[in-house]
Amino acid sequence: MVAITVLAVLASLAAPSFTSLIERWRARDAAEALVSTVYLARAEAMRRGGGIVVKKTSNTSDCALAGTKQSWGCGWVVFHDLNNDKNPDANEVIRTYSGAARTNVMHNSGGEYFTVDRNGVIGSLNAKGFNITPVSGGISSPAARGVCVSSGGASKSLRIHRASKSPPPETYEHRQHSSQPERHHAH
Template sequence: MADKFHRKRSSGFTLVELMVTITIMAVLAALAAPSFTGLIERWRVRSAVEELQATLYYARSEAIKRGGGIVLQKKANGTDGCQQAAATIEWGCGWTVSTAGSLLKTVSPPVKVNVTQAPSGASIRFDRYGMAGLNAHSFVISPAGSGVSSSATTTLCVASGGRIRTLPGDVSC
C-alpha cells in the first residue's frame, strides 16, 4: 500500500536547468566567435586561389588543344551588380575564358575576397604552347576586410612559360 502514495519522479531537465545551459553555451559561443574570423578568411582566400588556379590550368590546356587564341579576362565592374573591379588591376568581379568570341568558362566573383593582378591588365592571352605571353603575372588574393596585411593573403604567380605557383603573403614573383 505504501507504493500508492509515492509519486513517480519524471526524468528530464527543469526550465531553470535548461536556461542555465543555454546561457553558458551563449557565453562560450560569444568568446569563440572572434577566433573563427582568421579561419574563415583563410578558407575564403584558399577557395579563390584554387578557383583561379584551376581556371588558369583550364585556359592553358584549351590553348594547347585549340592552337592558341585563348584569353583569360576579368569581368567588368558592374557585372551582375559587382563593384569590386573598378581599376584595371582589380579582378574581384570574377573572370572568363574565351576564344574568338566564344565563351568557354565563366567564374563568379569570390565572396568577400579581393583579387588584384600585376602587371595591371584586364586579360591574359595564352598562345598555342600554353604560354602566358612574355611577362610573368601575379595575382594577390586577400580578405576584403583585412586587406593584404592579413596572414591569409596569398600570391599566385604565373610565369611567362605558364608555370603556376602559390606563395604566402603579398610578395613579388
C-alpha cells in the same frame, strides 16, 4: 536562462576564430581557382591552336569588387577569342569563374586580361601574378595568398603572411608535396 547566456558568451568567443578560418578558406579557394584557370587556358590554347583569353569580369549588381583594371574580385572568364577583340562573345566562352565572397583578387601588373598562344605561352601578364586578400584584412592579413605565374605557364599559390619562426611557405610546401626524396651528401 543561464545556459543561454553561457552559450551566447561561448559563441561570441568562437566567432573571431571562425571568421579567420573562413577568410583563409576563401583566399585559398580563389588562389586555387586562378591556378586551375591557368592550366585550363593553356590546355585549351594548345588544343585549339591559340587565341585563348582570360579576362576579369566587370562589376555586377551582385559584386562591386572590380572597380579598377587590376581588380579581378568579381571573377573572370576563359574564352576562345575567335574575332580577336578581347571581349567574350556567347559562342566563345569556355568557362566562367565567379569571385569568392568578400575577397579581393588583384592582378599585380594591372591588366584586365591575359592571353595564351598555341604553345601555351602566356602573354600580357609579364610573369607577375595576383594577390588574394580578405576585404577586411588586406595584404597584411594571415589569410592573404599570392599566385605567381610565369610566361611559360608555371603557376604556384603561396601564403603571403607567416609567423617569423615558421619556414618560408614555398620551402615548406615544396617539402610536403615534392615527389623526389631529399638527397643528403656525406662530408
